[in-house]
Amino acid sequence: MAEIEVKGGKKHAPRIDLTPMVDLGFLLITFFMLTTTMSKPKAMEIQMPFKDPNMKDEDKNKVKKDEALTVLLSKDHRIYYYNGIGDDPTNPPQVEVTYFKDKDGIRDVLINKKKTVQSLISQGVLNAQDKAIVLIKPDSTSTTEDLINILDEMTINAIPVYAVVDITPVDQDFIKATEAANPQ
Template sequence: MENLPKKVRSKKLSTRVDLTAMVSVSFLLIIFFMVTIELAKPKGIDLGLPDNDVTCGWRGGCGGENRSVTILLGENNKLVTYTGLLHIPIVAPKETIYGKNGIRKELYARNKKVLEYSAALGKAGRGITVIIKPSKKCNYKNLVDILDEMAIAKIDTYAIVPEFTPEEAKLLASK
């Protein structure tokens, strides 16, 4: 019995699977889907339209022109402002300068006046709306400066409009 052949057992290999790569791919997929879901959500912008009430008593009608200030940017640091509509302005067009004694002072004063009037009507927090119109001859620095003035003067509602009416183009070319 001693000479019996021994059973040869095959060596079993480890069946362990490395899942490190699978975990990395899983996290990347989770992050990808989280980002795409967030970007797919519709985004909206608040739109401030004028009220259709008949209780306003400012000159020029009841529309938003009572709260609008238009700033025209021209060449050589030229800055012209007016309030309301150009053909019936609440504040006539005038040339001003950049800085605390120029446009910033005017924006503060006009915004304060409109806020007081809005508060008297029971519509607190409705300040001015500024329409910035840079001309083609205006340099980029002037546009950045006027945007800085909006931030300093705490003007929340403003728009950059590249179109000029013929009257505004004449006004900017004069003087």
């Protein structure tokens, strides 16, 4: 305990010995350091591609047209989409327009695509390992919010395979042709 020393007859200011407080401070610091839990590093899970040693190089990155859905993000929160990968500009796909809305929006399109792929698997057109694949192509006029919303839709609808890829000039021509046919 701290003692107050009084010498002689003169009254001086009392002197308190604070040496034990240093020991108490170190004990508290040691206690809190040993009892705290360190934050664990957070890491995203990524799905690495399956490596098949028997697969040829030309077949490694091929996406089947029946399992693919291409989503084009554009200005004013418009979403253009078509089935397949749209690699043949001489035979353009049927491009549709939708928005992020509850009824007849992009969510319904994704659900229908999953059902279509499942029916093709049950008919034997696709293999049992095949899944719906969504190619997301944001245009330079689209917003970051639209990209985040479409990625949320992939998670909500449990789309197993999707990729954000650069939009091609052919896809931009599809958007222009669809806008010209359906002015809004």
